[in-house]
Amino acid sequence: MTEIHTPRLLLRRWDxxxxxxxxxxxxxxxxxxxxxxxxxxxxxxxxDDIERWEEEWDEEGFGLFAVELLGSGELAGFTGLTxxxxxxxxxxTTGICWRLGRQFWGQGYASEAAxxxxxxxxxxxxxxxxxxxxxxxxxxxxxxxxxxxxxxERTMTHPEYGHDLAVHSIDLTEYEG
Numbered sequence: 001m002t003e004i005h006t007p008r009l010l011l012r013r014w015d016x017x018x019x020x021x022x023x024x025x026x027x028x029x030x031x032x033x034x035x036x037x038x039x040x041x042x043x044x045x046x047x048d049d050i051e052r053w054e055e056e057w058d059e060e061g062f063g064l065f066a067v068e069l070l071g072s073g074e075l076a077g078f079t080g081l082t083x084x085x086x087x088x089x090x091x092x093t094t095g096i097c098w099r100l101g102r103q104f105w106g107q108g109y110a111s112e113a114a115x116x117x118x119x120x121x122x123x124x125x126x127x128x129x130x131x132x133x134x135x136x137x138x139x140x141x142x143x144x145x146x147x148x149x150x151x152x153e154r155t156m157t158h159p160e161y162g163h164d165l166a167v168h169s170i171d172l173t174e175y176e177g
Contacts, residue, residue, distance in 0.1 A: 002057075004065070004116045009109065011065035011079065011116055013057065014050050018066050021075035022046050025101040034138040035099065037161050056082060062125050067100065067113045076104040079113035081121050084133065089156055090167065094121060095131050098144070105140070111147045118148055122172050129171040136164040149174065 004011040025031055026041035026049075041049065057063035064080035077100035084095040096117055098110050121127045132150050134141035135158075150168035158165055 002065075004120060005070070006112050006116050008070055009076070009113055009116070010068040010070055011113060011120075012068060013063075014054055014066050018075050019043070019047055019050065021101075022050065022066075022077070025075075025077050025099065028102055030102050031099060034135045034141065053078075053080075053082075062094070062121065064097070065113070065117065067098075067109070069104075069109075076100050076109055076113075079110070079117045081117060081125075081127075081130070084131070086160065087133065087156070087165075088159065090131060090133070093129065093131050094127055095133060096121065096148070097132070110140075110144050114144055114148055118170070122170075127172075129169060132168045133165050134168070136166050142166065 002013060023041070023043045023046040026046050029040055032038055032040050053064040060083065062081040064078045064082060067076045067079050068074065069076055077098065079098035081094050081096055084090050084093065096114060098114050100110055118130060121130050131153070132145045132148065134145060136155065145168045148170065150170045151174070153167045153169045156165050156167060157163070
C-alpha cells in the first residue's frame with residue numbers, strides 16, 4: 001500500500017469510505033468551475049472516477065491519492081499523478097493534479113499535497129518530467145504550480161471544451177525537492 005505522510009496530511013489509496021465525501025466535493029460548483037466543462041459530478045460519476053483512479057494505480061504504478069487530514073481524518077480531496085489522455089497533444093507524459101473541498105482552500109493543503117506527489121513522481125517512481133495543466137484564469141492552481149517550481153511551457157486549447165489551458169512542466173534536473 002502506497003502512503004505518503006506530510007506534516008499535516010496522509011496521501012493514500014482510496015477506500016469505499018471515501019465515496020460520499022469525494023462526491024460532496026465533486027457536487028460543489030465552486031470546486032468544479034475550473035475542471036472539464038465546469039459541471040458537477042454526482043455519486044455514481046464519483047464512484048466511476050475512484051474506480052478509474054484505482055485502475056490507473058494498478059496499471060501505471062501511480063495515480064491519484066486520497067488526501068486525508070492527519071488531525072481529523074477528514075477526506076480533503078485528491079492529489080497525484082495521472083496520464084492526461086483527454087489532452088492527446090500532451091501525450092505521452094504524466095500530469096500532476098489536485099482537487100480539494102472548498103473548506104480546505106487557502107490553508108496550503110493543495111501545495112503540500114502536490115509537492116509530496118511531485119517528489120513521489122520524480123524520486124520514487126523515477127519519472128523524468130511532469131506537467132501541470134491549469135485553465136487560464138485559475139490563479140489558485142497557477143500559484144500551486146509556481147510553488148512546485150514548474151515553469152510555464154505553453155498555452156493550448158482544450159480539444160473538447162475550447163477553453164485555453166496553461167501547460168507548466170518540470171523535469172528531474174530542475175527539481176529541488
